[in-house]
Amino acid sequence: MKKPFVTLEQLREITKTYPTPFHIYDEKGIRENARLLKKAFSWNPGFKEYFAVKAEPNPYIMKILREEGCGADCSSLTELMLSEAVGLRGSEIMFSSNDTPAGEYTKARELGAYINLDDYTMIDFLKQECGIPETICCRYNPGGVYTVSNGIMDNPGDAKYGMTKDQMKDAFCRLQELGARYFGIHSFLVSNTVTNDYYPMLARTLFELAVELKQETGAQITFINLSGGVGIPYRPDQEPNDILVIGEGVRKAYEEILVPAGLGNVAIFTELGRFMLAPYGHLVTTAIHEKHIYKEYIGVDACAANLMRPAMYGAYHHITVMGKENWPCDHKYDVTGSLCENNDKFAIDRMLPKIDIGDLLVIHDTGAHGFAMGYNYNGKLRSAELLLKEDGSVQLIRRAETPEDYFATLDFTEFFPK
Numbered sequence: 001m002k003k004p005f006v007t008l009e010q011l012r013e014i015t016k017t018y019p020t021p022f023h024i025y026d027e028k029g030i031r032e033n034a035r036l037l038k039k040a041f042s043w044n045p046g047f048k049e050y051f052a053v054k055a056e057p058n059p060y061i062m063k064i065l066r067e068e069g070c071g072a073d074c075s076s077l078t079e080l081m082l083s084e085a086v087g088l089r090g091s092e093i094m095f096s097s098n099d100t101p102a103g104e105y106t107k108a109r110e111l112g113a114y115i116n117l118d119d120y121t122m123i124d125f126l127k128q129e130c131g132i133p134e135t136i137c138c139r140y141n142p143g144g145v146y147t148v149s150n151g152i153m154d155n156p157g158d159a160k161y162g163m164t165k166d167q168m169k170d171a172f173c174r175l176q177e178l179g180a181r182y183f184g185i186h187s188f189l190v191s192n193t194v195t196n197d198y199y200p201m202l203a204r205t206l207f208e209l210a211v212e213l214k215q216e217t218g219a220q221i222t223f224i225n226l227s228g229g230v231g232i233p234y235r236p237d238q239e240p241n242d243i244l245v246i247g248e249g250v251r252k253a254y255e256e257i258l259v260p261a262g263l264g265n266v267a268i269f270t271e272l273g274r275f276m277l278a279p280y281g282h283l284v285t286t287a288i289h290e291k292h293i294y295k296e297y298i299g300v301d302a303c304a305a306n307l308m309r310p311a312m313y314g315a316y317h318h319i320t321v322m323g324k325e326n327w328p329c330d331h332k333y334d335v336t337g338s339l340c341e342n343n344d345k346f347a348i349d350r351m352l353p354k355i356d357i358g359d360l361l362v363i364h365d366t367g368a369h370g371f372a373m374g375y376n377y378n379g380k381l382r383s384a385e386l387l388l389k390e391d392g393s394v395q396l397i398r399r400a401e402t403p404e405d406y407f408a409t410l411d412f413t414e415f416f417p418k
């Protein structure tokens with residue numbers, strides 16, 4: 001059973017000040033989970049999590065994670081600016097961009113961030129723009145198909161990211177000629193893995209690569225970045241990952257492969273987004289209409305512009321009808337938003353308790369890639385973001401957009417003058 005981290009009574013109180021829809025985040029859950037991740041990798045003295053900012057680009061959330069020892073993984077100028085705004089600097093920032101626009105490496109270097117090169121051709125691009133730093137990371141793509149124990153699979157051969165093994169070798173040689181002294185290796189092969197085997201398997205792949213690169217290029221490898229991809233159980237029947245088991249699996253691979261090769265000082269980095277935040281966010285919305293045609297519909301005041309994953313990927317997000325947790329799920333509904341887009345459905349043919357107009361619905365696991373993927377289609381405005389603090393109080397951490405915000409980029413015209 002998925003249980004919301006807020007009660008109906010709390011939500012009734014909150015909605016007096018902040019109308020639905022809004023995203024709300026659970027500070028306690030975020031902190032406890034971050035501490036568990038840290039514990040799972042405490043065997044590695046250099047371990048650091050670089051929170052993938054794209055998953056939830058809110059400085060209040062980034063600050064909480066910073067207090068728990070996390071840095072930031074960025075891939076755009078504004079993500080770098082957010083990291084700077086929360087006080088992150090230097091080795092606390094990873095810049096894992098691809099197809100990098102001009103000027104962004106310069107900003108990353110100004111902040112002293114680690115730069116993770118997505119391609120061999122980016123060496124010259126970086127050199128011309130702002131020079132080669134002493135420490136540099138390269139992103140690896142092994143190609144082919146990647147299968148993990150329970151069949152979860154992705155197709156790195158079709159992915160735009162990273163370099164081939166030969167390019168990695170050439171890159172390490174060239175970068176050394178250009179003055180780089182310390183190296184990192186990065187790879188991201190499968191998204192949202194719900195298995196304890198993904199990270200340990202990826203670690204083996206990258207550790208073996210590190211040994212090969214060290215032997216063949218003489219490069220001094222100081223960190224290996226396992227990136228993102230550790231997932232969460234969106235469905236209530238899924239078994240969650242055990243991060244302690246995952247950390248232990250990576251440790252085993254480390255001792256088997258890196259330590260004997262004289263690489264026992266390598267730091268392990270992660271760039272998790274979903275695992276850090278997804279379960280600790282809810283999208284709270286109100287049922288505002290019902291409709292009975294060929295199917296039964298419940299219309300809510302949120303829409304895909306607030307949470308795109310169901311419309312974009314057909315992703316499952318669990319829904320709790322607040323106050324009706326123990327009612328029988330004997331009604332079959334499509335739960336929809338108001339976009340003029342038929343894929344604007346948070347649930348299709350979902351068995352739920354009878355929903356009445358005015359009921360509050362919690363859409364689960366929206367803390368990562370939720371608000372962040374929001375957009376303004378149909379002139380929909382982005383919602384507020386709230387933080388449920390450890391002491392039970394609620395803080396507004398992003399106000400809801402207004403029509404003025406929506407029209408702000410037209411403020412130079414005769415239609416919407418400043």
Ligand SMILES: *Cc1c(COP(=O)(O)O)cnc(C)c1O
Binds near residue numbers: 073096192272
């Ligand atoms: C998206 C992304 C992540 C985070 O992925 P999750 O699936 O949220 O863990 C980490 N690193 C890079 C480079 C990414 O693009």
